[in-house]
Amino acid sequence: MLHFLLYQAVLSLLAGAAVQAETFEAGGSGVVDISGCPITFYGQTYNTLYVSHDSESEYFSVCFNDHETDCAAFVQSWASDISNSYAINPASLPVDEYYDLTGCRYSGVAYEVEDTVEELESCSLQTCDVTGVFTDDFSCGSAAWCQGEGQCLPAPTMCTVSGSTVIDFHGNDQTIAHRCAYTLLSVASETYPDVDVVAVFQERRRTDVPLLSHVLLLLKDDGITVTLEQGRVTVGDDVQTLSDTPETVSGVELSKDGTGVTAKIPYYGEMIPVFFDGVTVQIDITGYTDDASGGLCGNPTDPSTAPPVSVSTVKDSTHSDDDCETPQTEDPDSSLDCDTMTVKCNLLMQEPFTACNMHIDPEPYISACTDILCNYPAGDDLLCQLLEAYARTCSSHSSDTLDGWRETAGCSATPTAFCPDTYCTSDEFCGEKRNNNGVIENVCLCRAIFASENSLDVMFGYPTVCEDSSASFSLPRCVLEENNIDYTDLHLNDDACTGDLDDDTHMVTFSFSGDTCSTVVTTSNNQLLFKNTISIDSTDDGTITRNDDVQIDFSCYSTQTADTSMDIGIRIRDSSVSEVIESGEWIYTLTMNAYLDSYRTQAITSSTEINLDQTIWVELSTDGLDDNAVAVVTDSCWATNEASSSGSLRYDLITSGCADTDDGTVAVEGNGAGTSNYFSFNMFQFSEQTSDVYLHCQLKLCALDDGDCVPDCNPARRRRRSLVSNSEDMSPALITMAWTK
Structure with missing residues (x-):
């Protein structure tokens, strides 16, 4: 009977174990207990060897897992006594004349060293290395991402500004603390206009929370400013009438649809889109990174850019108010429910958004969402617009449809710009307000700082303007709105004398001349007074009323001096x-x-x-x-x-x-x-x-x-x-x- 001798030191010689012979029948198999000298094999420690011999192939194998996996094979010619038994001496085995049968396993299938597996879903190439582990080689490269089915697309290069947060091209986020203007991106080329994209932040309902107000495109070569704001787009001082059919103004392509306004900047034969929906601005320069740099959006050609760009280095003083960095403080709003808002913001890590999470990191968007809604009233469609920003980024760079997220979040069924047709002045912002009939509508409300200086208790409107025998008095419409007053319901003593609204300033002006509009002319001490009153007809039903009582008196006067005798006696020679x-x-x-x-x-x-x-x-x-x-x-x-x-x-x-x-x-x-x-x-x-x-x-x-x-x-x-x-x-x-x- 043919036997072979196995020395226990086959694979543990380096560990200094003593050599102990085990004899097995030729063409058979056996088990060797090595617990006294365990062997570590590719990161795993084993206490048992499974030995088998194939007399036809002249190979025998040593395995650690029941003759199936994690095996080493040796050529028979290295046995010391072929006719009778095998005495294996590990020290005599040439390294280049045996091979490793350990290999790799992928989805239950065994692969040998250097075998490769193509993974279409992740666009990766898996290679079995000598350690028995698959290594992942991303076939799309560092400047692209996988759309699935082995298709590679350019890596997302999207900068998002929403609320108070800037998320740069590389996913770094930072919160804006001041009511100033900051450069987001500078685009320069030899053949196309140089353009700076500037974001302007202002307060809305709270003085201490600045939010994105509007966006400026500074066409530096032509000295022209394109302004994207809630309700309108202007080129210089000219208001543009836009549709979904693009119009080119000074080289910038402008269009508008139900989701917002898009301005496309020319760039080496391509167009860089700048999208604004009234709450969020997004700049997508995917594939067009040359000569586009600087600003809060960072440098798109350098993914190592960190930490984010300092706001102080990119402040646009020309378009910032002098006091924009003056700190503003308010007491915390006890009505804010941060826990509930955090749960809603975390929807970005749940279905159906999880399909997009592998492409676009949701953390910066969640941070932006919670930063706002834990410090600012959750109105004005802010939550939906913040979630929409992430969904828009995802859909721009993948085929994920994210079906059903709007219903889950309680948002409108289709993406919609906020206040797309409501223009408000620089002292106003467009916000949600419940009218006297309980219906929520979008109206121009006073910004918090302006409201504090023009409230009913402080100064209702501006001083009376007197000229010759006429007088006029103006009120900010937003103050009336916030007090549930429709300016068309106001009138002077004569009901027919109503206020005129200036479409540009949104000031409501009441005026009279002489004794018109039932003006009361009286005398008091040394004054001749022309007095009238702005009031509103009562709408109560005899029991309750939901309107503030309005009675604003305004007047002009003439005062007679006590003595206006000429200091010099003018004689009869001056008749x-x-x-x-x-x-x-x-x-x-x-x-x-x-x-x-x-x-x-x-x-x-x-x-x-x-x-x-x-x-x-x-x-x-x-x-x-x-x-x-x-x-x-x-x-x-x-x-x-x-x-x-x-x-x-x-x-x-x-x-x-x-x-x-x-x-x-x-x-x-x-x-x-x-x-x-x-x-x-x-x-x-x-x-x-x-x-x-x-x-x-x-x-x-x-x-x-x-x-x-x-x-x-x-x-x-x-x-x-x-x-x-x-x-x-x-x-x-x-x-x-x-x-x-």
Whole structure:
């Protein structure tokens, strides 16, 4: 019987084990206990050897797993006694004359060393190495990714800005803390326009959470700015009317559909798309990385870019407010449910998004989602827009359809831009608001900082603008919106006088002129007031109301100075004396002229000789007053021997609006009937005085709405009152004319 001898040191010689012979029948098999000297074979430790001999092939094998796997085979010629038994001496075996049968196993199939397996789903080539392990060689290379079925596509190069977070081309994310403008990407080429893509961040409902507001495309060669914002796109100052049919403006291709606005930048015969949906901007430069660098999106040609670009190095000061880095603080919002929002954000790691997770890392998007919704109210469709950003990135670089995610997340069935047709000013943002009927609608609301400075409690609108005899008052529409007030329901005292909305500034302006719109004209102390009120018709049912009561008074006034006598006595050589009365917002001119005739056509000049006891006529007229609202009342006129209206000698011509009864030559005409009047008297001089004579007149303004402004000069009633009560309390304006003997 043929036997062979096996030394236990076959594979453990290096371990220093003693040689112990085991004898087996030729062509047979056996088991050797090596627990006293275990063998480590390709990372596994074994205590048992399974030995078998094939007399026909002249090979025998030593295995560690029941003659099936992890085996070593040896050529028979190395046995020491072929005729009788095998005495295997490991030290005498040439390394290059035996081979390893261990191999690799892949999906249950055994492969020998250096065998390869192509994996279509992952686009990889699996190679069995000498350690018995398959190594993965990604056949698409480092600049591509696998779409499945062995198809390789260029690696995703997408930069996403959503809410307060920037996710650069390589998946690095960072949160923006300030309300400033930052460069995202600079694109430069020799044959196409150089373009900077800039993101502008502003506050919305909270002062301490800046969110993406709008996007600027700075065409540096042409000096043109393309602005992508909620509700509209502008090129320079021109608003563009866009559709899904692309239009080219200054080399930039612009289009708009239900999902948002796309601007494509020319680049070496290709177009780099910049997409904006009102909440998120995404820049896809897949395959076009030359000369595109800088900015918060990072350098697309350098995947090792880390950490993210510092915001301070890419701040665009030209398009940032001076105080954009001023810290803003608010108390935490106790209504925010961060745990619930985190669960919703983590939908990105659940079906159907898991199909995309192998292509696009969801972690930066989840971080962006939780960063916003744990610190900011979960309205304005923010959650859905954030999830949509990830889905859009995935669909741009794979065939994954992600069916059903919108229903799972409670979002609209189709991707939709937020506020696609609602334009808001720089002090506003488009947001969701429940109207008085309980319906949620998108409207322009005040940004938090602007709202704090223009609230009902602080300053409802802007100061009244007064000009001549007109007045106007403006209100920000967003303040009205936030107080559930429809500006079309507001009106002045006259219901027909409503506000006008400026489509560019969104200011609602109410105005009146003189006594129009049922303006109330009154007097108070030294002021002539033109007053009106903005109000709203009540909509309550007698029990409850859901509207704030609105009553906003605004007015313009004219104030009469206490003494406007000329500092220098203007003598008769100047037949006309004028005073400009300027007070508050009102300006009007008071003029005193002297004439020789009652028709006031022959003006007295410096060459006119006036005789004592000669009748002269003096006219007091105004310019700049509304004769439908006010009248001029000459309250008193008197003469003094010096420039001061309270000179040592005084002679009265008019008192209490009527001719002084002590001088029978005085006659007053048209007093209180309009904005001018006149009177006559016979010329005189002070007895035994050769100095100048000064004529002073004191006038008052009378509001016509308060009643009749014509003084009652009936002798029978003079003791009681000569002027009507509505002008008695007004401070006078004083004018003086001087002449010499």
